Amino acid sequence: MKRIIITCCLLLGVTLISFAQKRVLVEAESFKDIGGWVIDQQSFDVLYSSYLMAHGMGKPVEDARTTVDFSEGGKYHVWVRTKDWAPFPTGPGEFQLSINEKPLEDSFGVSGSADWDWYYGGQVDMKKGENTLVAEDLTGFNGRFDAIYFSTEEGDVPTNDNEALLAFRKEMLNLTENAKDVGQFDLVVVGGGMAGTCAAISGARMGLKVALIQNRPVLGGNNSSEIRVHLMGRVDQNHNAKLGRIVRELDNGDPGNGNPDADRYGDERKLQIVRAEPNISLHLNTHVYEVEMDGNTIKAVIGRDIATNQEYRFEGVYFSDCTGDGTLGYLAGAEYRMGRESRAETGESLAPEEPDDFTLGTSNLWASLEREEPSDFPETPWAIQFSEEYHIDDHKADWQWETGFGNFNTIYEAEEIRDHNLRAIFGNWSYLKNEMPEKYSHHELAWVAYIGGKRESRRLMGDHVLTQMDIQDGVMYPDGSVTATWTIDLHFPDAENSKYFEGEEFFAGTKHIKVQPYTIPYRCLYSRNIDNLYMAGRDISTTHVAFGSTRVMRTCGMMGEAVGYAAYVARKNNASPREVYTLHLNEFMDIIESPLSIHNLPTLPQD
Structure with missing residues (x-):
């Protein structure tokens, strides 16, 4: 079994300077003032890092700011680890990085690539001592970055292999031997x-x-x-x-x-x-x-x-x-x-004929509120596209807004699931606001979850594996402990949603199978x-x-x-x-x- 071992003690809150190589790594999540950005750790088990994200529901969020000390001033090359989370062909997550109040020449988050990567920001002059870094969100649509890297060597680009990057973070952040x-x-x-x-x-x-x-x-x-x-x-x-x-x-x-x-x-x-x-x-x-x-x-x-x-x-x-x-x-x-x-393995009538990777999905809920004044919402060509033929006419979400169903791995593709949900939410809301103004002109998004609400992933095996028959037959084992009352409630893609978005469903259906109160051993x-x-x-x-x-x-x-x-x-x-x-x-x-x-x-x- 693979074990990942890292211990750390962060110097100065965000950085360590490697004196010999003149290199500096700044972790985004360790910015001293994250402003309106949020820390997202949901993909830690994939990236082995948290990151900052600008979750503004279409309105740019307050800048994130920090300072970093350089032992030696001079010219440094800078790279930013980021991604374009909705490249259709380019997404909405654009942001700007400024160093000592001077913006880098290029913005980030609109590369057209959905993969996390190091993007070159040019060569910059860094002062000996304290330097300021500012991340400015330009859209409010979930731009994100993981880290900023400085090096005096032009070709010194960090690795993109997440496991190898662990060792690099350990070196650059001066991680101690013991937690x-x-x-x-x-x-x-x-x-x-x-x-x-x-x-x-x-x-x-x-x-x-x-x-x-x-x-x-x-x-x-x-x-x-x-x-x-x-x-x-x-x-x-x-x-x-x-x-x-x-x-x-x-x-x-x-x-x-x-x-x-x-x-x-x-x-x-x-x-x-x-x-x-x-x-x-x-x-x-x-x-x-x-x-x-x-x-x-x-x-x-x-x-x-x-x-x-x-x-x-x-x-x-x-x-x-x-x-x-x-x-x-x-x-x-x-x-x-x-x-x-x-069905052959468990004997359950509700089990499929063949085993598979199907799991219940993850929901990102949202809600709007009616305001006194009208508001607008931008067109979202990067989002899921809706039409008069198919859209979801509602001012808030319920449990049905769900992505997964075996199309995504709920652990290792948690970021992709959340982003797919956001593309559905923002795309549908853009349609309602722009195509149905008579109903939604005064409604405004009040809240959209950026943390995914998971339903199913791993199930750890005990000395007893509870089955459909245990539930429906009401078997009373001598160690019956917790009493459960909920129906057998197994979600599946909504048929109408599948018709328009086969393989990319984001709306669920279910069939509740009633049970009598039963005990879990x-x-x-x-x-x-x-x-x-x-x-x-x-x-x-x-x-x-x-x-x-x-x-x-x-x-x-x-x-x-x-x-x-x-x-x-x-x-x-x-x-x-x-x-x-x-x-x-x-x-x-x-x-x-x-x-x-x-x-x-x-x-x-x-x-």
Whole structure:
């Protein structure tokens, strides 16, 4: 298994000067003032870097600014790592870079190539000491850049191989040999969506020392203000009636999908609840990308700050993969599946005849608001083109705005999926504004998500793999824990959308298959081959068909609660997650049937 090992400590916030070669690398995400640009880390597992993006919904955003010290002044060649994200034939992501208040001769982001590459900006005079860099967005349509590189040698262009570029970044950023040790924990939870947040709170309230690591500035995942999906599934029909209490605490009501009011999704509420827990060490903006293993046991994880590039090391007894993508499990070598199993393999009537790579897609929701004054919106020749024959006549999005369906890999092509969604959103909105002014002249885009709301990717395999028959037959296993209530809800491309955009669909349909409340076995919540790995959320051990029911966020939150309680039982008895089932199941079931009051916390035995 390939392991990627990088450690870092960033000098001066953004740069290191290599004195002998007179080279300087500036990481875009480490600009001291990003202005109206946003930090995008969604493709970190492909690029091994975050980047800056100008997400202005058609209006240029405020400049990003930083300073960089040069040990020696003189003439330097400059390259900018960027791309043209919608080259049809050229896209809208144009931006300008200025050095010491002097713009470079050429702008960037309109090369006609969708590949990340180093683009030459000419030769510039740099002062000894502090120099200023300014990135000016010219369009508001998602221009982006990864890094800026200076060299006194004209042909000294960095590599474009993402893995080789890791070593280059390490050299140029003066990355140290060791990440900063955060400490040792009973439970390290990676992923701060509903599942991970509930797991952290549950474990902490049972007395565990917990680290909660989230790679965005907010908690909640798909239920955060960055993505804005409402919570589904029920917590009031539980076979184990006490599960769901923490989900209810975090639930900020039902604002629907894509509500333009960010406050309705309760970001601050979630943060306050977590920060009130003395046993939780919260680490936002930290992307876990490396594990340290001891045989089949995870010893520690390494996370990188998505802005500063500082790295942190978290050592733990137990780990929980709540990333959705199964990232931690994948890095550790956990067995996983991705795509659909065949009907012959699973015996499920809803499975396809042949296995394939089909997965449910990713949504980027959006909303408009009616204003007192009319507004315009530019033509978008680079976007998906709509017509009187086919357009989507609505002032906001719901779940149907979805791209994936096996046409894109939801992990390794996450950037392409998001960009395809943006081309659909902006193209349709341009059509509505310019061709239907009688209805939309006073409407203005109020919000468009740039963080993709994923549904399906890897599923980590446990000692039990939940199936369609388990759900529809209501099988009650002795370790039945979380009660699920959502339908078997498997999305597919909308037929009308496929007619006009075959192979590039961005609008979904579904057929809800009703189920009675059923329980998910505890054995679906830990890895079958990694000895100390739990999982909660959409990456638990199910078939593709069963996943269609288990994936909604209230259900995922209850999985997190159950994992926190199970980790307590394991820690108390010095047991593995599997041994909680084989040796301590009654103790675990007693807790989830009637968990202890948060005002009467148990005391773990001291090592």
